[in-house]
Amino acid sequence: MNEPPLRRTARDVYARVTERPRAVLAASAVVVLAFAAFLPRLHQDSRVEAFLPPDEAVLALREQVQQRFGMADPMAILVVNDGPAGIFTLHTLGLVQRLSEAVQQVPGVDPQAVTSLATVRVAELSDEGTALVTVIDPHHLERGDFNTARTLVERHEVLHGLVAGDRRSTLIVVERFDSADGTRIYEELAGIAAAAELSGGEKLHVAGHGALTATLGEYIDSDTRVLYVAVTIVIGMVLALAFRTVAGVALPLVLIGATLAVCMGSMAMATAPFTVISSALPVVISALVVTDGLHILSLYYQYQAERPEASARELVIDAMSEIWRPCVGARVTDIAGFAGLYLGTEMPPMKTFGIFGSIAILAEMVLALLVYPCLLVVARPRPSPVFNVEARSLSVAAARGFIDRVSSMVTRHSMAVLAGGAIVVLAGLSGMGRLVVNDSWVGNFDAGSPVRIATEEMERRHGILTDLDLIIDAGSPEAMIEPDALRSIDVLEQKLAALPFVTGVHSITEVFRGIAGPSAAAKPAGDWLPDSRDVAAQTLLVADPDTVRRWLDDDQQRALVRLHTRARDYLSERQLLTALDRLLDDAFAESPMTVSVGGMVAIGAAWVGSVGSFHLLSAAMSVGFCWLQMMAGFRSITLGSLAIVPMLAAMLLMYAVMGWAGIPLGIGTSMFAALAIGTGVDFAIHTVDRFLVLRERGVATLGDAMSEILPTTGRTIVYSAAAIIFGFSVLCVSSIPAVRSLGVLVTVSVVASLAATFTVLPALIHVFRPRKLVGAGH
């Protein structure tokens, strides 16, 4: 048998590589440890801003809202009393007072921006004169008077946002400084709430978007730790089953560990943040790269069983010179998947996932092809009982019987198999047409997580889930307090209140409404607004400055209008924004004022909005890269095109399921395609490559080749598929729903790819008979 020149060259290379294995291992250990040294610098970013490019307009507006009006991502303590008197009891009002004072002391909390019945001041006339008073006055409480608080709430509309319509809950809204650590503040607020003494009927929740963002970081941390341990155990178990040796488990795990050290170390080095998306990266990388360790070790054990007298180095050189090509092929397609993810999106966490996924695969390729062989030479793994000749012949015989049945069935019914594949393709294409883009920030949390329960409780009681901000610019200083400008805002507010999902609208007009008192509600819209700029300016001079600054900038040129909404996901945000666009077009068509739209609703729409187009683009790019790589790798257009079909069929099957089952394309699910593409083609690559090797060795017919491949390479493929499938399935136990969905989709699509590789691919080869495989001898 003549050895092909490429294999001869590979043999020479591996003879050189394994000449001084300890030196190679030492050098590579130094490099890996150098990357690992950066790991402590890895930082986390759980902010919603992390999902958008820094130059995104909605982020600039968010910055403006924070700097000019001191409003950002508030957290809130929801104080509930479901007793008959609601919150208007001495104990509950006292509780709000104590909690507000305690919250103001928390470092990082802006004490002037703690808004509650104990802090917001309204103008009241008393015997002593006009005074700004708070609803909860300790003197009143000491006297046993809680009715004054109730009267003030009923009288001043400005307070209505703080108290639920049924008067059974009230909010203590907390703004923090932008530099402050949200997670620590959330924990302190939760600590304050937990330590508070409650009476019957009282409950406390720490809620709000700020709380969601702050706790997501901790959520990601614990999730990543659990997932990483779980994937290591799962992969270790698959390896133990595959080889039943200590080295068989330890050596591939060393390869995975080194790859992760390089991947995460390079993330830290590049100061790329760890986000909710990146939390899946260690698991994805572990599941993907285990296949090289498995394939190489399988071939080593196989040769060791066939030639027990050969040295470890000889076995390694034999195995590596044969396996390097499909290993490279599979890794290049993985990189293609990650590259598609990187190139197809503008979303920073996706780009990070794509680029550092590629770096990990590239690093693993180098480690697997150059360092792993040296590790094998030094470790000299003892024979695996699974691969001894007797056991193998038994398993070969058993497998051959099964494979012969599968093979003959596929061959006999190849057209039926292909027709089934065609149906899947058609269903997939129609499913793609039904795909809906949707996701939500609150959806990052399990339905049972305390912060989600708290936030949904706040939504149920106060109708507040997310905010939408409008900054209205009147063009010049003081122009915003001109009567016409204030009237425009008042009219706009009424229209905004009628938009879908809007539960409340707040702006500078409530300061004037508050001063006008309860009679304002009975008057025609705008009658209680100042009739001259001077009246407005002087009214604002004596109003609560903290409240005024919240809605009007110092120039009195720009006003903030904040809408509280129940818009919980992208679809509702989109619906609201579309209606808002129409409204603003009409309202500001001939107005000298300009308006900018921001807030969490706009941010949410911006980060999820790009998912649909990005998904198709990145999936198309990944498929394109894989296809080109396979045609080049097999040096055959037909073979490359046929080998990609199983993965395509699996992908389309997933689209069919998603489209027809109504599973939306979200941040997590949108990444499944790029991962499934890179992973799904690996099985076909190893199978077709083995076909080619056997043809080179003179195996006469396609049937013989299949019978040879499936029990040997097929066995390794099944174990590597098991490692990938069980590895990805670890994502299904994530506490982050988006990661869980990604796990389910990738796992199912990899299973489908594997099934298609064993059914659709042989049927295609049988029908199309590519010359390179079937050869002249057939």
Added chain:
Amino acid sequence: VTTARSESGGAALPDAAAVVAKVNTRNRGSSMVQHFTITLSDRSGSSRERGMSVFRRTTDDEEQTALFFTSPASIDGTALLVRDYREPGRDDGLWLYLPAMRTVRRISLGSRGQEFFGTDFSLLEVSTDTELRDDLLDFRVTGRGDLDGTECLLLEGIPNHADLRREVGYSRAEYWVDESMWMPRRVVLHDASGKALKEVRFDGVREEGGVWTVQRRSAESLASGHRTVFTTTGVELDVEMPDSLFTEAGLSRGPPRNLRRKTAPQ
């Protein structure tokens, strides 16, 4: 640049009451007219200017202060009268005049800790200026410190009852008193946990006719970064002022023509 040190073993520290007396008996002139430009700015860089004239005089019975906004036009004529009675137990009087509404309102004393017309100064700080209110705060000398190269005495002032603490919004005030002129040059207000809430500075002090006058008063809310600067644009000392200026009716009439904005900005 500031450095503070408490002194237990070095030169003996003066008695707090003596320091307070020296500060409060410093020559302020019997009356004074000051014109200011008030600049309010936030962290975003947005800023806004207002003009104000302050008329202050001391009688045997009381310290009287009338403040009139002069610009922008929308608040021109808005005025505040503060009467700080020396008679023990008699509460200060505060009246506000809003020309657009043509009304004079009495302001509750409980409001004196609140912000002065949207600035970072409180009503109390504006009316008290560089005086030390020992009727409201218990003072203690805590040490000496260096303030931009000037050695100052450090005084701690604690609101003398809980209601006042709530009213003024701080639990402890730290005064940096320049002994060379017996004037506080810096005040830092702290909350109950010791966190600094606000810094007030009196800068550009110069002597005019035997009276130390401040050219620049600033207050910064350390939490929000919001800042207010009162820049003196004109000072007149020992000016004859009519009694009517310090009455409710006087607020609505405004200052006499001969005292109006002589040196105020145009």
